[in-house]
Amino acid sequence: xxxxxxxxxxxxxxxxxxxxxxxxxxxxxxxxxxxxxxxxxxxxxxxxxxxxxxxxxxxxxxxxxxxxxxxxxxxxxxxxxxxxxxxxxxxxxxxxxxxxxxxxxxxxxxxxxxxxxxxxxxxxxxxxxxxxxxxxxxxxxxxxxxxxxxxxxxxxxxxxxxxxxxxxxxxxxxxxxxxxxxxxxxxxxxxxxxxxxxxxxxxxxxxxxxxxxxxxxxxxxxxxxxxxxxxxxxxxxxxxxxxxxxxxxxxxxxxxxxxx
Amino acid sequence: xxxxxxxxxxxxxxxxxxxxxxxxxxxxxxxxxxxxxxxxxxxxxxxxxxxxxxxxxxxxxxxxxxxxxxxxxxxxxxxxxxxxxxxxxxxxxxxxxxxxxxxxxxxxxxxxxxxxxxxxxxxxxxxxxxxxxxxxxxxxxxxxxxxxxxxxxxxxxxxxxxxxxxxxxxxxxxxxxxxxxxxxxxxxxxxxxxxxxxxxxxxxxxxxxxxxxxxxxxxxxxxxxxxxxxxxxxxxxxxxxxxxxxxxxxxxxxxxxxxx
Numbered sequence: 001x002x003x004x005x006x007x008x009x010x011x012x013x014x015x016x017x018x019x020x021x022x023x024x025x026x027x028x029x030x031x032x033x034x035x036x037x038x039x040x041x042x043x044x045x046x047x048x049x050x051x052x053x054x055x056x057x058x059x060x061x062x063x064x065x066x067x068x069x070x071x072x073x074x075x076x077x078x079x080x081x082x083x084x085x086x087x088x089x090x091x092x093x094x095x096x097x098x099x100x101x102x103x104x105x106x107x108x109x110x111x112x113x114x115x116x117x118x119x120x121x122x123x124x125x126x127x128x129x130x131x132x133x134x135x136x137x138x139x140x141x142x143x144x145x146x147x148x149x150x151x152x153x154x155x156x157x158x159x160x161x162x163x164x165x166x167x168x169x170x171x172x173x174x175x176x177x178x179x180x181x182x183x184x185x186x187x188x189x190x191x192x193x194x195x196x197x198x199x200x201x202x203x204x205x206x207x208x209x210x211x212x213x214x215x216x217x218x219x220x221x222x223x224x225x226x227x228x229x230x231x232x233x234x235x236x237x238x239x240x241x242x243x244x245x246x247x248x249x250x251x252x253x254x255x256x257x258x259x260x
Numbered sequence: 261x262x263x264x265x266x267x268x269x270x271x272x273x274x275x276x277x278x279x280x281x282x283x284x285x286x287x288x289x290x291x292x293x294x295x296x297x298x299x300x301x302x303x304x305x306x307x308x309x310x311x312x313x314x315x316x317x318x319x320x321x322x323x324x325x326x327x328x329x330x331x332x333x334x335x336x337x338x339x340x341x342x343x344x345x346x347x348x349x350x351x352x353x354x355x356x357x358x359x360x361x362x363x364x365x366x367x368x369x370x371x372x373x374x375x376x377x378x379x380x381x382x383x384x385x386x387x388x389x390x391x392x393x394x395x396x397x398x399x400x401x402x403x404x405x406x407x408x409x410x411x412x413x414x415x416x417x418x419x420x421x422x423x424x425x426x427x428x429x430x431x432x433x434x435x436x437x438x439x440x441x442x443x444x445x446x447x448x449x450x451x452x453x454x455x456x457x458x459x460x461x462x463x464x465x466x467x468x469x470x471x472x473x474x475x476x477x478x479x480x481x482x483x484x485x486x487x488x489x490x491x492x493x494x495x496x497x498x499x500x501x502x503x504x505x506x507x508x509x510x511x512x513x514x515x516x517x518x519x520x
Contacts, residue, residue, distance in 0.1 A: 021429070022429070026429055029433065030429040030430065030432065030433040031429070031432065031433070033433065033437070034432055034433045034434075034435070034436055034437060035436075037436040037437040037439075037440050038436040040440055040455070041436050041439055041440045041445070041446075044440075044445075044446045044450070044451060045301065045304060045445050045446060046304065047446075047450075048304075048310065048312045048316070048445070048446050048450065049304040049305055049307070049308040049309075049310060049312040050304070050307070050308065050309055050310065051309055051310050053309075054304075054309070054310075165285065166285075168285060168289060169285060169288055169289045169292060172289050172292075172293055173289075173292050173293060173296070176293045176296040176297060176300075177296055179296070179297075179300055180296050180299050180300050180303070184300075185300060185303075185304055186300075186303045186304055186307055187307075190303050190306070190307050191303065
């Protein structure tokens, strides 16, 4: 079976998972409303310490953070294959395992891009006027940031396959670290030097920088877009290599079904 | 899990209960993300152009960790008893199920205290900000009443989580809206009317104001204390009624062991 067919079927699994988790009503009231509250919380935190400029800065960061938080849920949904007992079967099946994991968590990408895009469209209420053209460009940047973060989440998810109980802790600590260092509510330069260096590794840092440039009406942020693309591809490669190592270890040690 | 029977001693946690508490994923998650979140708020305070207080940045993560931990515990307390096969025994016993749940949830107050200590250490060591509590007795009184209100509210919500199959969505939906309307970081007085008005119905907004006043040694209004006690007591009464209704219905329909 070709990898593309596997990928397509894994995406169908992802859509089915989403359908069991949410209806449109529970997505709007249970997820989207919570993200609006979170963005509002951080925006007013920015205003408390930085006035109107701080509010606008934190709003943009928190709006983009919505797609990052959802993309990071791929850590947990990657581990679901182990918890549901399908991992040994996948290992025994012919063909590469990567397309399965690449596709089975894509529901978070769709939901995350939609959430961030809709929230960003309401920027005027937080002092961030967004023209239709700027919004369209930002949706593209949101999508790239979400995909780049998705590869970060897949990498962490593959590592956490060995410690399934830690899946939610790992994803939450990871995205909280990104809030701290990636320029979400305070500039990257406000952090200590080692944190500024660490920030460069995350797609979010460059996606945010590009988004802020677009919203400020400045010229196309090609250097930030290039760095965003490079970090996306780098994490894609890292995720492929990580899965190869994890699969080899699981086969050698027979731990594919071991949950503890 | 050992029980110390009735009376005040029943509310003092045993070593086994504390071990179990700290092993819970949601407790661990709260304790691991608190230093990061504190660093986010303190970086905001460090770069502040408005002179926003650093003490707010230390108090908020503790309250957020406590509420997140309580929500997690409220969602899983009944489920754990059900999975252990002990729920029917507890319901059949003379013990009041709501009190049983409240005692389990009150353990999470320990998480709040540890989170506050973590936030204080991050501020002192990482940012050179030593937060002093200028009015310790009012601060302690406000802390006890706020924690009691949180435990009561989480206990009331536990009855809803028993009924609803998608409890996880509800748990996610009830964090940031609560933090925002509860004024945990930004006092309601600094929020627009559209948010401040509904916030005045949330007991936490009064608790947050009193805790901040205790840290600053600022005077408080008697009405604030009255509202905190009234709304907390309301949650307690509402939770007791809700639990009675849920358990009676489950007894009649024979659905005590059914998830949702």
